[in-house]
Amino acid sequence: MITRRHFLLLTGAAVAMPVKAQLPANIAEIRKAALKEAIGKVVGNSQVRQGRVKLDIPPLIDNGNAVPVSVEVESPMTEADHVKTIHLFTERNPQPYVLSVQLGPRAGKARIATRARIGDSGDVTAIAQMSDGSFWSDSVRVIVTLSACLEEGLI
Amino acid sequence: MARVVVNVPAEAKRGEVIEIRTLAGHPMETGFRRTQLGAVIPRDIIRTLVCTYNGVEVFRAELHPAIAANPLLSFTTVATESGTLEFRWTGDNGFSATEKAAIKVV
Numbered sequence: 001m002i003t004r005r006h007f008l009l010l011t012g013a014a015v016a017m018p019v020k021a022q023l024p025a026n027i028a029e030i031r032k033a034a035l036k037e038a039i040g041k042v043v044g045n046s047q048v049r050q051g052r053v054k055l056d057i058p059p060l061i062d063n064g065n066a067v068p069v070s071v072e073v074e075s076p077m078t079e080a081d082h083v084k085t086i087h088l089f090t091e092r093n094p095q096p097y098v099l100s101v102q103l104g105p106r107a108g109k110a111r112i113a114t115r116a117r118i119g120d121s122g123d124v125t126a127i128a129q130m131s132d133g134s135f136w137s138d139s140v141r142v143i144v145t146l147s148a149c150l151e152e153g154l155i
Numbered sequence: 156m157a158r159v160v161v162n163v164p165a166e167a168k169r170g171e172v173i174e175i176r177t178l179a180g181h182p183m184e185t186g187f188r189r190t191q192l193g194a195v196i197p198r199d200i201i202r203t204l205v206c207t208y209n210g211v212e213v214f215r216a217e218l219h220p221a222i223a224a225n226p227l228l229s230f231t232t233v234a235t236e237s238g239t240l241e242f243r244w245t246g247d248n249g250f251s252a253t254e255k256a257a258i259k260v261v
Contacts, residue, residue, distance in 0.1 A: 065223060065224070066223035066224070090221060093221050094185075094187050094220075095219060095220060095221065097219045097221065098219055098221040098222065099217070099218060099219060099221075099222060100216070101215065101216040101217070101228075101230070102214070102216075103214065103230075104213065106211070106232055106233055106235070107214065107230065107231050107232055107233070108172035108173075108231050108232060108233040109172050109231040111230070112216075112228065112229065112230050113228070113230075114222060114223075114226065114227055114228050115222070115223040115226070115227050116221055116222060116223060117185070117220075117221045117222065117223050118221075119221075148221075148223075
């Protein structure tokens with residue numbers, strides 16, 4: 001027979017143990033470290049300079065599931081001087097890597113556009129590698145009101 | 156066969172920089188979402204898009220789960236000669252799609 005006390009103990013235990021996975025408390029640091037690692041894998045020990053890259057993304061995002069992003073890099077796009085790769089990262093996604101593209105002098109212009117998922121408010125960074133091996137970047141801080149990947153209460 | 160759309164100008168001047176827009180119908184399942192029972196939905200995304208112009212690779216993109224569903228990519232290329240542009244998407248679970256577009260250079 002289930003007494004009232006017994007019933008409360010059982011239900012109390014069920015409430016105290018959430019079934020859903022929880023995010024770790026230091027998630028911000030984990031994500032920052034993941035972003036740093038992902039960028040480190042791309043640039044190695046080279047210096048990343050600000051400028052030449054123009055990242056165009058709306059600063060206020062209503063819906064993080066499809067955010068228009070475009071990246072334009074100042075470059076003559078000749079055989080001697082062109083953009084080799086463009087990388088795109090976000091700070092607060094489960095994985096920081098968004099996109100990488102390979103271009104060449106046949107692109108004519110270094111301009112790409114896509115639609116990204118942005119998990120939460122934070123920095124979005126574009127890094128371009130030139131044919132001489134130098135890295136240039138641009139960052140935009142965005143605010144997301146409806147996050148991508150949040151249907152089940154998990155980021 | 157997945158539905159894909161590419162937008163390439165039919166005609167261009169020699170040396171002109173043309174814009175190419177591509178769209179592929181694909182859910183781009185991230186692998187981070189869960190069902191109501193808590194089971195992880197496995198990742199299913201498009202990994203690469205390669206564009207060749209008369210057999211020469213002019214653009215290559217590597218996609219990650221953070222690209223929105225129905226991935227759109229636009230980029231540019233120089234119209235060098237008449238011919239075909241071929242686009243190939245490849246992804247998880249053996250996903251593969253190709254599309255061709257003819258261009259006339261005057």
